[in-house]
Amino acid sequence: MITYILFDLDDTLYATSAGMMHEVSARMSEYMITRLGFAPATVDAQRKDYWARYGTTLRGLYIERHIDPQAFLRFVHDVRVDTYLQADARLEAMLAQMPQRKAIFTNAPEDYAREVLRVLGVERHFETIFGINFIEYQSKPTQCAYDKVAAALPVPPNACLMIDDTARNLVPAKKMGMTTAWLTSTADRYGDDGHTSADYTLATIYDVAKIL
Ligand SMILES: [Mg+2]
Structure with missing residues (x-):
């Protein structure tokens, strides 16, 4: 029984699109060139390498180049x-008819996420934003990010559905017992080709209601 959706x-x-x-x-590339001196x-x-080893460009720059993460996040x-x-x-109508509690789990900053929700007109449906500050720069798919979110959720992982367009971000969630749905409408930049153990595959976000 799914009662919570990330x-x-x-x-x-x-x-x-x-x-x-x-x-x-x-x-991000501009920041690396103009502020950090990358050729x-x-x-x-370099970004592909960070993506593979650390999950995100931010985390790679934070760990290897000791950048100020807030300055980077503000710029990008x-x-x-x-x-x-x-x-x-x-989207608003779909969310309105889904009785589950809902939150955002993103590698982006919370204030930016809030602005996206506001522009989409769906802010009222999300009770929390688990963003990059909440997860302390431990971006998805790092396990500690999921541990922090799971500890803050009002339900156990097996009552939770997680939806993400990056297939590898669903792997830790699935291991913790969450139901997972991979949104295939986007092809990942760095070859996230969909080899995933996700429970469901969605062609568009509007298909979420169908799997509940
Ligand atoms: Mg995404």
Whole structure:
């Protein structure tokens, strides 16, 4: 019996085709080049390496280059959300008819996540945002991020559904006993090709109601 749902934010609550993550990603590379002195030709490979070893670019830079994570997060999320997204009445209606309690579990900062929810018009449906500050920069798919979230949840993991467009982010959740749903509408930049043990595969976020 699923009574609680953890939603990823970016490229999950809205489609990749919105293009916003493209700008966020470009700003990460820009930060590495202009603030940290990486040679432009090396940035893609370096980020791919961080992604594989640490989960995110932020975590790689934090561990290996000792950057100020807040300065990095402020820079990369300084995007005009409302130029990419708009109110999503269909999403709002789906969330409204789902009786489960809902939260966001994201590697992005909480204030940015709140702005995305506000622009989508769905903020009222989410009781909590478990963002990068809450998980203390231990980005998904690091196990400690899930342990922190699970400890804060009002229900045991087996009453929880987690939805994410990054397949590997679902692996720790599944191991802890959560039900997992992989959103396939996005192809991951770094070859997250969907080899996952997720319980469900969703073509769009609007299919969540169907599996409950
Ligand atoms: Mg995502």
